[in-house]
Amino acid sequence: MILRSAATLQASSWQKDLSEAITDSKELCRHLNLTDQDLIQANMASQQFALKVPRPFANRMEKGNPKDPLFLQIWPQGQELTTQINYLTDPLGEKAASPQVGVIHKYHGRVLLIGSPTCAINCRYCFRRHYPYEENMLNTEQYQAAFNYIQQETSIAEVILSGGDPLVSSNKRLAWVVTQLEAIPHVKRLRIHTRLPIVIPNRVDDGFLSLLQQTTLQTVIVVHSNHSNEIDSSVSTALTALRQVCTVLNQAVLLKQVNDNKQALTNLNIKLFEAGVLPYYLHLLDKVHGAAHFDIPEADAIALVKELSHQLPGYLVPKLVREDAGAKSKTLIAIN
C-alpha cells in the first residue's frame, strides 16, 4: 500500500492553486507551446462560460498538442456558440426540481445540496455551464433552510454535496455542514461529488481526511475523471489516501475525441482501480447548449461499452447512463 506523505501532498496549498488557475487563453497557449489556436473564438466562447484551469491539471497536458484529451475538455471553442436544436440551457430540468435555494430533489431517498458557487475547473461539456451558481451560493440562513427541508423530508437517507465543487469550500465550512447533517436522524449517508482530488490533489489534505474519518455518517466520494492522463502520481496518492477513509467511485462523461475509444476507457478504469477507485457511471453527454460537439450517438456508446465489457472484469466496466429530465433515476442503457 502506498502511504500518503504529508510533505508531498501539502507542499503547496490548494487555495493557492485554485486562485492561480489559468483563465487567459493566450497565457494557456503560451504555457502549452500552442501557436495556432483561435484566440478570438476562444475569447468569445469564454464570455459565455469562462476558461478556467488550475496549473496542476494544465501541467498534465502534452505540450504542443492541440488534441490533448485534457486540453480539449477545457479549451473554449467557437463551436460552442452555435445554437443546436435540442441542446438546452437547463437540460435536466433542475430548476423545476428545486424546492429550496441550493437543493435539488429529484430522486427518492437522496437529495443534492449545491452549496458552493464555483468549480476548480470549467469543463466545456458541463451540464451546469448555464446554472445560476451565483444565485445559489448559500449563506448561512439559506443553508439552515436547506437543512430544515431535509429534516422534514424523512425519506432522505443520503445527502449529496454537489457542484459547483463542494471541495472548493474550506474544511471548516464542510465540517459545519457535516455536523448539521449528522444531527438529522434519518440522514445516514453523505456523498460528495467532486473533481478536486483529480484537478488539485493537494485538496485531499489532513483536515479533510480527518473530517471523513470522524463523521458518524457513512461516506462516499464520487470523483470525476475522464482520461487516464488526468491521473498522475500525485492524484493516485490523493485517491489512495481517500480510499483509506471512505468508498471512492468515479463518474466519467463520454466525450468525442477525449475518451470515445476502447483503449482510453480501458486505461482510465485500470488506472483508477490501481488507486483504489471503482467505476460508477459513464454518462452520455447531457444535451446542454454549447456542448454538442462532444456528443456521441447512443448506438456508438453502447457498442463501445460492450467492447469494454469484453476487455475488462465486470467491476471495472462503468454503467452507461443517460439523464432524462423528469425521470426517477438515471436511465440505465443496456449494452446487450
Ligand SMILES: *Cc1c(COP(=O)(O)O)cnc(C)c1O
Ligand atoms: C444523479 C443525481 C443523483 C444521484 O443519483 P444516483 O443514481 O444515486 O447516483 C441524485 N439527485 C440528482 C438530482 C441527480 O442528478
Ligand code: SF4
Ligand atoms: S467539475 Fe463538474 S460541475 Fe464543475 S465544471 Fe466540471 S463537470 Fe461541471
